[in-house]
Amino acid sequence: MELSILQLVAVYAIPVILAITLHEAAHAFVASRLGDRTAEAMGRVTINPVKHVDPVGTLLVPGLILLASKAMGGGLLFGWAKPVPVIASNLRSPRRDMGLVAAAGPGANMLMALAWAVALRGMVAFDVGEEYFVLVAKAGVQVNIALAALNLVPILPLDGGRVLFSLLPAKLALPYARLEPFGLFIVLGLLALGLLGVVVSPLIDLGYWIVASLVFF
Template identity: 60%
Template sequence: MDSVIQTIAVYAIPLIFAITLHEAAHGYVARMFGDPTAQLAGRVTLNPVRHIDPVGTLLVPILILLAAKLMGVGGLLFGWAKPVPVDFGRLRHPKRDMLWVAAAGPGVNLLMAIMWAIGLKLMIESGVQEDFFLGMAAAGVRVNLMLMALNLLPIPPLDGGRIVFSLLPNRLAWQYSKLEPYGMVILILLLATNMLGFLVAPVLALGNGIVRLFL
């Protein structure tokens, strides 16, 4: 049980900030492109309390970590925060600007993965031997790359789905958007059939390759 608690403690800070900053980035970029909805709702902030969803940010990741530790298997660690409200109609160029608002979240996750990796390298080179802090930095890399990869899946309403919508011609984009009510069902089916790991693997590999450029 002690090892389970330690694992949760190691992942807690990286996961909370990975999810929190992901959502804050959406609101910040939306504000840049003309939509103040998230700012008016107090969601353009780095305060985790404003973004935490008790189920998605805490319960689901903890259950995944518990299952992985107790069963001795790896798994896709994921979670979610309270969605930042974005009124795409208030963006200066709604369809075009949607791409940048959507890409902001995964982009911040990649940036955080790089920062955690640099921190890990600096700790190792300076002789830090505390397993807790080394483990936290390594977890920060893994968590952020996983959230980036999951969110870039081209399934609406995930960020990847928004990006695809923005890039498609108008008629195809509106047809594609009809998938959105079924997005969560598609995601669960992919997870249940073990296809989710296969689909995110290329993006994870790319993310790992980018992180290594800074080491």
């Protein structure tokens, strides 16, 4: 069944807001546990979406992409929330802990993808739940895997770039960090050229394999 634009928004709104909100809350939570309470003091260790939602990045951009997907039959869901402030010098082991803080966001998305998949399996197995809830659960799996995969691309300032920076030896990490001012332009360039999906697809496939292996065994 092909969904209308309003139906698409109704199906994807909750998964998108939850995925982006809990992604940022996970960053803030892990940072607070590793010594930097900056985000915690700003109320960012919360599942309240108002604290995390960026009107453009969380609502407008994903909405426009959904509209484009409806019109053109494809597209990688893309969005962002208010950045979580992390002061590296407050962390116990700044370079290592920045990698852990960065990994927390995609990690939260994978946990959410698993949770949505468990709900989906339960609804299908026991033939319970309206079709709408089945579609929302499927969207929850899709959105969280896509967001985790996108953020794990090893380009600063994405989470994958910060994880890679924390793992590289110092003589390689410092030159790599100098690329950060150009990272967003690289990502947007890949998106504009239609190449971002090519880069992210292997990570998305891996995410689906993990979810399928753990939930649909």
